[in-house]
Amino acid sequence: MLMATLGLYQLYWFYKQWDRVRDAGDNVAPAPRSLFSIVFCYSLFRRIIDSTHAVGVATRLPPSLLAVGFIVSSLMWRAAGSASFLGFLAFVPLVAAQRIANAVALGQGSTEDRNTRLTWLNWVGVVVAGTLIALLALATLLQNSGLGQPPTSKAYLSFVASVVNKTLPKKLDSETELVETEGLDGVLVYRYRMVNRSAxxxxxxxxxxxxxxxxxxxxxxxxxxQTLLDRGVTVRHSxxxxxxxxxxxxxIVAADCADYVR
Structure with a gap:
């Protein structure tokens, strides 16, 4: 549910955990501690780990590891490009902490419903959020590849150049070698080398x-x-x-093709 709700369930999870801490007698405010979970996560994880001692639940996970994992993955949302998807890994420390909390509850003889089944409303959230995540991933992929950019942009032309460069360098004749291509703003550059002559x-x-x-x-x-000139790109042969x-x-620009029938 953490991933399916784009992190909203994370707020709910922290709120419920801190609410239980308050019910146990500690003077804490669940709402602000949930909103600022990065600041207060270590304190919560430490309480969960400490609670294992009273019921004999064995765990080797230190609260510091859970906290570091949660904080680092949460901050990855600020990363550029596809690296931001690492932010979804923030659910991993929470799942680990929840498993420990469940084991403690069972050790204490709790008979509460552990809410292990998804309701129809949960499934609606999963489908909607899953669709949004897929669209976001597709948009990020297109942006990083340049395919989602205007054809005159450096990103798009650099992508085109990277495809062409996979076949280069290539000897065109005894005098000329096509060395590489490069994408610039509005310009796709083909670079040639005259292999036998100096300037x-x-x-x-x-x-x-x-x-x-x-x-x-x-x-x-x-x-x-069709793919370059008519869309405003200059093709340069250097x-x-x-x-x-x-x-x-x-x-070479689109105007140079005025005498050529499509």
Whole structure:
């Protein structure tokens, strides 16, 4: 129930535990101690562990371990990306503490209903919260992969580049090697290396005249046009010499495809 209610049951659990402590005669306020459970969790876990001694329940779990586990996992909600899902592990110390509390209650001869069955209302909560968790996980996955981002965003283009880079570097011909791709804001960059020539041996203007027409044709007659150019992305072909010095960069945009029929 802790996970299914997105942490709301956690408040209820702490409240009920502190309520029992108050019923036992201690002057505590359950509500604020439940709201600030990170601050007061160690005190509660220590009381639960200490209660085992009177009834002979054996446990090797120190209250400090339960407290550290709960505090660290609770703070993980603030983490970025998918790491925030580690916050769901906050239920683990509570389950351990509840098992110990149940054993103590049985040792004391308690006949109270331990509420081990889910009611129809519980199931409604499980289904609703489970759906929300699944949607949240999907949204996080899409955001981290870049697929949920605008096509001109660096995140999306970096994802595209990472897919292409799995096949690189690749020799295109005896003179040219496609080394890598890189996603920038609004720009997908293809980086080439002219493997046999240095910058002072190359005519940048002539290189542009020689390769630009074929690059435009390739971009405007392939899926690149629909997935990138028509969505506002600039495709940049950056040429470097054999020593890695940039010679020229050729940008292709949607307007370059005006003469090409879809």
């Amino acid at each position: 002072n041996e190359m005519d940048a203007g002539r290189l542009v005249r020689d390769v630009r027409p074929s690059l435009v044709t390739e971009a405007c007659t392939s899926q690149t046009r 040429y470097r010499d054999k020593d890695g010095r940039e010679v020229v960069a050729i940008d």
